[in-house]
Amino acid sequence: MPKINILCFTVLCFFFSCQTKAQTENKAVPADARSADKASIVLNTNKADCISLPFGYSDLSKRTTEESVLSAIDDKNKLKELNDLRFEKSIKKDLIALPEEYHVILPFSTSVNEKYDRISMASDFLCYGDHSLYFMAVYNTVRYAEPFIEKIYLVSTKGGKLIDMKRIYLNHQGEMGFASYTLFNIDKNYIISLQNYELTENPFQLKPVQQYQILPSGKFARYYDRDGSYKNNEEQGTVKNHLKEGKWTETKSNSTIELQKNPEFTDPYTYLEAEYKNGLPSGTWKFYKLLQNYNEETGEPILNTRKKGALIYTEMYKNGVLEKREFQ
Template sequence: MHKINIVFFSILFILFSCSTRAQTENKAIPAEPSSADKSSMLFNTNTADCISLPFGYPDLSKRTTADTTLSIIQDEHAWKQINALKFETPIRKELVSLPEEYDVYLPFSRNTDEKYDRIRMASGFLCRRDYALHFMAVYNTVRYAEPFIEKIYLISTKDNKPVDMKRIYLHHEGEMGFSRYTLFHIGKDNIISLQDYEFTEGPFRLQPMQQYQVLPSGKFARYYDKDGPYQDEEEQGTVKNHLKEGKWLEFKANSSAEMQKHPEFTDPYTYVEAEYKNGLPTGTWKFYKLLQKYDEETGAPIIKTRKKGPLIYTETYKNGIVQK
């Protein structure tokens, strides 16, 4: 969960001034575009460009080894679908700011890095009664002979205005051949499945799959297959109507924790007492230092040693939007 705050798409309108957290934060403040920008103000609404479901990489839940992951990364059918989106509408670098290394939510914060100098919107989009979902690609144009799509974001809109955003695809090439991937699948039931993979000097790492749905408001919310009590290594709470509901405990890396402002954070992990209503943050969230021990050989946290440390700060939410 990340701290973010931006000017989003001057070609659309100027969005948001906000403070922390990676859910979705602050209210949109429309601005009258210049006459030169009006032609590019709107997202594509031509129903002839609506795409059908399912879409993306199939059988993500079955790709559990390095070999099967490589085979799906190279899946030609999935790439034909992605290329059919037609990422042909360029966005000037100065008109969009992307704050993240691997994750992003609206609104954004920091300035666009030099490697984000090719950003394009797709013509193809997902048409829904209450909202639409548009695709934006960020091309990596450094270090490699040919630019390639490094990230794809899914932007939800209502009345042709952006509401929320989530990165659904990642192809990150690091040093020494290390790489990270996020692959996605959007089913006929409109559930968005995301699977993270990591190839490093250590063993192949497969992160738990996460699923999302888009609420009638246009906001993304975590989706769970079953209702009732839920618990894994990162969170625990109650699921109602496939969404988070009520009090939750979350143990996650949190880049919102400013190390200079809060030197108590010797690492970026927090113990969070959170609250949700219909899948969206609500009420007062309390952020504590997460006390935990680490495996001396792998550096991985030892889950059974986790406990709550001192309270560091709080955030207040209403309808998924941070108030303070």
């Protein structure tokens, strides 16, 4: 069985770092430079190690209370299933950059540097046509005496080349009992369901399930059960073939806005005019300041007061890849 050596895993980490940097710079990145980042790596290709589906937390729809969420997080049988993926090859590294999405979903992403002692790739993986999807675990060994898996990423590859990655699991325990969790399920049709939970001082509120589809290109894209017009409290647009298509407007927290560097922003929300093609970002995206009022008692935004403010920055996409970002 092929093994992942440390040199190859270092290349993997380097790729993630390069990918993150390319997403945050304002200059266009030539296509040939991007493809050079996607260096070939040696990964386990033994079909005998392909796991069967469904896999994950199949009862996500039943986890509707804080108690049920905590019982799922602490479920020893589920934790054993995750560890049984055989995260055998690890690399010790003091500092590694990973794309992160604690509170928001792509394309609202940022990069954070966090210190970990152990990052491992599993030998068991998902076979998906010409693509292979690998599980990468990030263990938190800094804050706790006994290390545990804090994050799991699903890494999409084809022919040993890296294509995309999506965080599918999170067990982030903060101060004063505050915590962020993500539980996942991958069904027999390879539809990935993610349920995010936030435990804060506010009353427990269940967030909507986010679903993702693996495209023929190997990229991850939002998946919707029904075609046609779609609207919720944060986004609206048209769904075609279960994917976002055409013009969309989205009002979400945006981690690209650094509040300390932009004191005129009282919150990180933006009003986005976006465009999608076959589920992937396309064309020019326009990010405006989101103007909204807040409930004085709860501090929550009042949705019916939301409106578009001044233009902040634009992003230009080609084939789902960010080519350029320009601030006003």
